[in-house]
Each structure stands twice: as structure tokens, then as C-alpha cells.
Amino acid sequence: MATLLFAEHDDASLNPVTARALTAALALGAPVHVLVAGANARPAAEAAAKLAGVAEVLLADDAAYAHRLAEPVAALGVSLAKDYGALVAPSTAFGKSVLPRVAALIDVMQVSDVIAVVSPDTFDRPIYAGNAIQRVRATDATKVLTIRTASFTAAGEGNAAPIRTLGAVEGAAGSSFLGEEIAASARPDLSAARIIVSGGRALGSAEQFHAIVEPLADELGAAVGASRAAVDAGYAPNDWQVGQTGKVVAPDLYVALGISGAIQHLAGMKDSKVIVAVNKDEDAPIFQVADYGLVGDLFEIVPQLKAEIAKAKA
């Protein structure tokens, strides 16, 4: 039986984490269909059809799926589930909200945050903030999986899969959309960025975070991240939080500025290829995972670093 992958998208475009989750879905060994649920979501469906390995795209384009609220999208997922051996979604806010709902309605225990597909029924997943890895076999006939996308490379492009349109299904009501504050940003998406520059409590204020962390990120063409302490203090928006309870990332380069390296933060970034830490405390735990550590005052070092990078690029 085929695998159904729930696409992460905003109607107009496909989020790059979808291509990473696709790699995990393909590893199950069955044909993969991608479900694009939204309103005016054809552009996202067309982008999904280009991904290598996709057998078919299912487009459920209806006002009912605007903003992809959990209740209607889960009802759609349940209506399709009987034709699939596995239901898969990236571990995004959307995937985490919808997939457990589907799983419960088809009486399946979900496997959350898969980091490796060992076989079609056996998966590795992190527990205790990534301090242990559990290998689990899912005994339910249908597998329901959310995928930690930082652990998978993106599938390529160069496909032209057929797009089949679906009608809306009657869904559980009870929730309605009131509004959204999504910051438009020219920077790359945190969960797909090649380079991430993150700031911690040491930045001291939103103004300094803006004046110190962001210019370095822009010089590097990087996404910006933050520790929980920086987010709680209002220096950075909540969706920049990296860690056990924020976003889990694995870029080629992760630069931690004034971040101590608490286990909850490390859980979100320790699989980065190269880690750089700037911290004035030479015993800060972040140095235990950093490939390159620079001990000193970030307010002095970061502008120098930015200048050196500009020089190196010239």
C-alpha cells in the first residue's frame, strides 16, 4: 500500500521541509502520494509534483482547508487513511497538530519525530531531549509517523507527477481562524537554512539582538535563531527558538552567540555539521559541543567576525 505524505506549505509555495520528509517517506519502500490541503493551493501542489519520487499529488483545494486547521485536515486524512499503509508528516507545528488527531481516529499509536527509518515498521526516535535514542517497532497495521526533517536530506526535483483533485469532506467543526501574525522575512527559513546564527540571553535587549546578531546573519546569508531565554525575555520572536521545545535544526554551520549550552538548547542544534560558539565564560557547556570556540565578549567579537567574513568573501 502507498504512503501518504502531508505537505507543509502556505498555498502559494511548498515549504522545503516537505522534500526532506519525502526522503523519509520514500525510505518506507512504497509509492508516495503527497497531500496538499489548502485554499488556492494549486501552486504548492505544482511544486510538490516536481519532487523526485512522488507518484501522485492529491490536491484538496477548498475554503474548508484555509489556514489548515487541525480539525478539517484531520477529517480529510481519516477519509483517505484506509487506502494507505503509512501516513507521514514533517514535525512542524502543522504536522504535530494534525497527525496525532488522525492517528487517534484510526486507532493507531503514532511514532513522533522519526530520525531514521530502519525498516518499514521500525524507526529511531529521540527521547529525553535527544539524550537517548529509542528504536521502536510499530505494531499497528497502518503506520503514522512525524518526521524530524533535520535528520533527512531533501529529495531532488525533476518530476512531473500527476495532480488529482479531491473534494472537501465533512469535518468536525468547532474551530475558526481569527488572525495570524507571521513576520515576513527575507532570510532563509530556520528549519531549512544552511547557516544559522543564534543569540542568547547575553544579548541583553531586543535592540542589541537586532544590532549584533542580525547583521552577522545577513552577512552570512543565514537564518536567525535564539535560545529560550532570549525569546522569553522578548529579544527575539517565539518562532526563532531553537531547542527541545522549539525548532530542531541541523545546518552546515551553527553560530551560538552568548548561549550557555543548556541540554534543552543542545537538543535542538547538536547535529549541526560545524558549531561555533562565542561566550565569555570559557567553561560554558556550549564549548563541549563546539568545533570552534572563541572566548570573549560577543559585543566586541561579533562585529570583528562580520568584518572578517566580508573580507573573506571579497
Next chain:
Amino acid sequence: MKILVPVKRVVDYNVKIRVKADGSGVELTNIKMSMNPFDEIAVEEALRLKEAGKATEVVAVSIGPVKTDETIRTALAMGADRGIWVKTEEAGIEPLTVAKLLKAIVASEGPSLVILGKQAIDDDCNQTGQMLAALLGWPQATFASKVVVGDGTVDVTREIDGGLQTLRLALPAVLTTDLRLNEPRYASLPNIMKAKKKPIEEKSAAELGVDLAPRLEILATTEPAGRTGGIKVASAAELVGHLKQAGVL
């Protein structure tokens, strides 16, 4: 309006856990246990709704083996009115099963709101609230950072990828808490004393009609690939030299 708050007993967030050498799990003997931090936030939110006159009673429920009542006591010491303990032989009841047990408790208690943590910091599943909402056929709002109870509705601001989203749910509904919803209070000594007299009702999974058999078979628990510290560099220029060499710029 009654609020039900499921609270889970987990390894304290400050503890660095150790994986057992034989791969059978994580060392849990003599380890400090606490209420899951997201559940403290859930209890706090319920108490604030009660203090604001929006709720009349806060009931804390936990599912687990001996000593799970300590976690319920913590909720009572924070200010919850009473507790329910679904006593099991073992820890580690799967979210789907927890959701089924909670559904049965919702049926007898009739709350208008169930507030859970968005994830438990031991197994990091991030499932239980959504599963409960699905089984009840109730609307859900996960990752709540602001909760405003209206007349038969609740407006919830959620932390989503890219920013914030606000939903209106018809009551009854299920919410899960995110970090920025509130800062939980500490239980005061008098309240800890008072909590000792508050009732905790014990129930069994059998009387709730739920089968506890797990659906996931844990084959092995292992240490993640380790990462060792690298080198300290003396200047920004030296650092950039290394990064160029590593090919990451």
C-alpha cells in the same frame, strides 16, 4: 465551568539522564522526578481562569504507578481543588492509551476545558492533547501562548512556525500549553500543608474500560552519537580561516 488538567510525572528537566549499558532503557532509579514543566504551565493557567471567575473547579489527573500521587499533590499544592489518580503497574503508558483513559475521565467529570502540556519532556511525543481532542470530537488549540475565555468560546493564540495564530474554539475544547503562556507559581508552605487534605480519587484502567497494551515495541534504547568539543581559537580572523577551510562559508 470545570477544568481538567492532566499532569505527568517525568524526570526533572535538570537531570542529565543516562542510558543503561544493556540498551534496555534509561536509568531511572534514585532520579529526581518532577511535574512535566508544560503541565505546571497548564495548572497555572487553569488556576488563573478560576481566580478570574471564569472557572469553578480545577481537577488534576495523572496516570502512572506508585508515587504518581506526588505529582498530583504538587498540582493540589499549587491550588487545584482535587485529584484523580489512574493507578497503573508501570510507567510509560502510550499517548493513545493516555488519551483513551482521559476520555473516560472526561465522560464522568464533564469539564468544559482540558488543558494539557504540549509535550512531556521525557518522551517528547507531543500527541496526547490532540489525540484526546480527536477521540472526544472536540476542537483543539495546541501550543497556546494566550488564552481568553469568552461566552461559550475560547480564543487561543498559538505559537506556530513563522509566528502566531489566533483561533476561536467552541467549548468544550482541548488546549495544550507552550512555554510563553504564563510563569507557574511556586506552592507556598501553607498551601503544601493544605494540599495534604485535598482528596485524590484512585481509579484503575480496568474500571475505565481501557486496555493498556502498548502498540509500540521498544527494541533498544541507545546513546546518541557523541560529539566532542573542538578547539578554541584566539581571534575572529583565525575562526574565519578555519571556517573557510571547513568549506562552510
